[in-house]
Amino acid sequence: xxxxxxxxxxxxxxxxxxSRWPGRVDDELRxxxxxxxxxxxxxxxxxxxxxxxxxxxxxxxxxxxSRVWWLAQLRARREAVKAAGRPITAAQVIxxxxxxxxxxxxxxxxxxxxxxxxxxxxxxxxxxxINAFLPSATALLAEHSALVIAMTALLFLVPxxxxxxxxxx
Amino acid sequence: xxxxxxxxxxxxxxxxxxxxxxFVMDEDAFRAxxxxxxxxxxxxxxxxxxxxxxxxxxxxxTFYRFLRAAATHESETHRRNSLYRIAxxxxxxxxxxxxxxxxxxxxxxxxxxxxxxxxxxxxERKADFTRAMSHLNxxxxxxxxxxxxxxxxxxxxxxxLGLRPASLKPLLFRARRKLAELLGRAPEGSKS
Numbered sequence: 001x002x003x004x005x006x007x008x009x010x011x012x013x014x015x016x017x018x019s020r021w022p023g024r025v026d027d028e029l030r031x032x033x034x035x036x037x038x039x040x041x042x043x044x045x046x047x048x049x050x051x052x053x054x055x056x057x058x059x060x061x062x063x064x065x066s067r068v069w070w071l072a073q074l075r076a077r078r079e080a081v082k083a084a085g086r087p088i089t090a091a092q093v094i095x096x097x098x099x100x101x102x103x104x105x106x107x108x109x110x111x112x113x114x115x116x117x118x119x120x121x122x123x124x125x126x127x128x129x130i131n132a133f134l135p136s137a138t139a140l141l142a143e144h145s146a147l148v149i150a151m152t153a154l155l156f157l158v159p160x161x162x163x164x165x166x167x168x169x
Numbered sequence: 170x171x172x173x174x175x176x177x178x179x180x181x182x183x184x185x186x187x188x189x190x191x192f193v194m195d196e197d198a199f200r201a202x203x204x205x206x207x208x209x210x211x212x213x214x215x216x217x218x219x220x221x222x223x224x225x226x227x228x229x230x231t232f233y234r235f236l237r238a239a240a241t242h243e244s245e246t247h248r249r250n251s252l253y254r255i256a257x258x259x260x261x262x263x264x265x266x267x268x269x270x271x272x273x274x275x276x277x278x279x280x281x282x283x284x285x286x287x288x289x290x291x292x293e294r295k296a297d298f299t300r301a302m303s304h305l306n307x308x309x310x311x312x313x314x315x316x317x318x319x320x321x322x323x324x325x326x327x328x329x330l331g332l333r334p335a336s337l338k339p340l341l342f343r344a345r346r347k348l349a350e351l352l353g354r355a356p357e358g359s360k361s
Contacts, residue, residue: 045348045349056215072192072232
């Protein structure tokens, strides 16, 4: 198995990173590098990377530290506000759903035509008479078409409104 | 036009007052740390992603996440490693997101447009290096940059890249060999 490290690697790398290579290292180390594939690679790569690093650091145009700090503060505050608003929105959605449910229950309990229609539908379902059910349902829809349209619209509009409200928050 | 105050407004106002933004360090400490690390980190990000524009964005995001992380750092090295770990993860996420848009072979092309006042030989060496680096995968680029530009130890590199220290040595060896071959130096088998 080929060796993947050399005992002189750290020393060679330190010499390269501290710009001591090749002039300010002892002959023994130079001789070792000449015969060691790993250390030769280390020198070659370290010098190439060092050139690139110097150039990249010099050409880097990083934003001012006070600007980065200020933006971070701003963003953190915004996120804190958003996080604080989330339970409030959830509570509003739940309250709205409860109100709609309560309204529906009141409507169901007080509306005679709704109860009779429900009774007719239930009896149709129990008897499994599709021939009796369909005309009954059609007659009901035709009789209260405006209400049916309004309720259908409400059925789609309410979730859409809730979704938009959450999205806005 | 006036508007009634709603429950949401009250909640938000309260949250604004309470938003005592908790950062891991105060402004003076942050500014000093930023001055010490920002350029090096930007160079790392630019080299790993191969995109200067992306490096600009990721730099700010890295420092923000670093500030927001509720972590205590026992030393400057530990703090620096934490910063580089965040940057590495962000670069990885950015690469995953853009994988379908940017062909991997183009990574590094943007870096070659670095304005330079160097003479032709140095510019050519730089272009060769950039080209060679662009043939490595992001992890190999990160590994080599941390080892040879930042002088990080094997343990630190493993920590930053989320690798086991034991598996780093062969990976680093392979990455180094690959780059050396791409640079046309020390051909395989020429030495013992």
